[in-house]
Amino acid sequence: MLKLKQDHSELVVLSVLAAGPSYGYAISKDIAARSDGHFKLTASGMYPLLTKLEKNGLVTTSWEEVKASGSDPESNGRRRKWYTLSDKGQRHLTKRIELHRQLQSILDGFVHGSMGEQDPQTGFAG
Numbered sequence: 001m002l003k004l005k006q007d008h009s010e011l012v013v014l015s016v017l018a019a020g021p022s023y024g025y026a027i028s029k030d031i032a033a034r035s036d037g038h039f040k041l042t043a044s045g046m047y048p049l050l051t052k053l054e055k056n057g058l059v060t061t062s063w064e065e066v067k068a069s070g071s072d073p074e075s076n077g078r079r080r081k082w083y084t085l086s087d088k089g090q091r092h093l094t095k096r097i098e099l100h101r102q103l104q105s106i107l108d109g110f111v112h113g114s115m116g117e118q119d120p121q122t123g124f125a126g
Helices: 006-018 024-034 043-055 087-114
Strands: 059-066 078-085
Touching: 006 024, 006 043, 006 078, 006 087, 024 043, 024 078, 043 059, 043 078, 078 087
Parallel strands: none
Antiparallel strands: 059 078
16 A cells, blocks of 8 residues: 555545545545555545645535434434535646646656656657
8 A cells, every 4th residue: 555645645635526526435435446445545634634625725515414224214314524626626636637747747757768768758868
């Protein structure tokens, strides 16, 4: 398992939310599934990050009451907080993706260059 840095965690969470609204546990499961189990974001990392994203206006939230099947219809269920990527969050994500691609391209130039190959995009040779 690889540990996500805070900066990468933000990019990953925003990318998951770009697919649609979700809640913390489901976001965590989606990250693990989409990375074939290589990335895991625990509750201690997930919820402070989601709070930060909400405070920065990158996500909006809403609440849902969830009841277990077969529970008393008169009883209260537990509350689940849903996170939705805001317009500001979408713009931020688009910028982050572009920066990620630029960095990846530069790093690829070094990696390809160190292997004695020339990358046609960067022109770096090894």
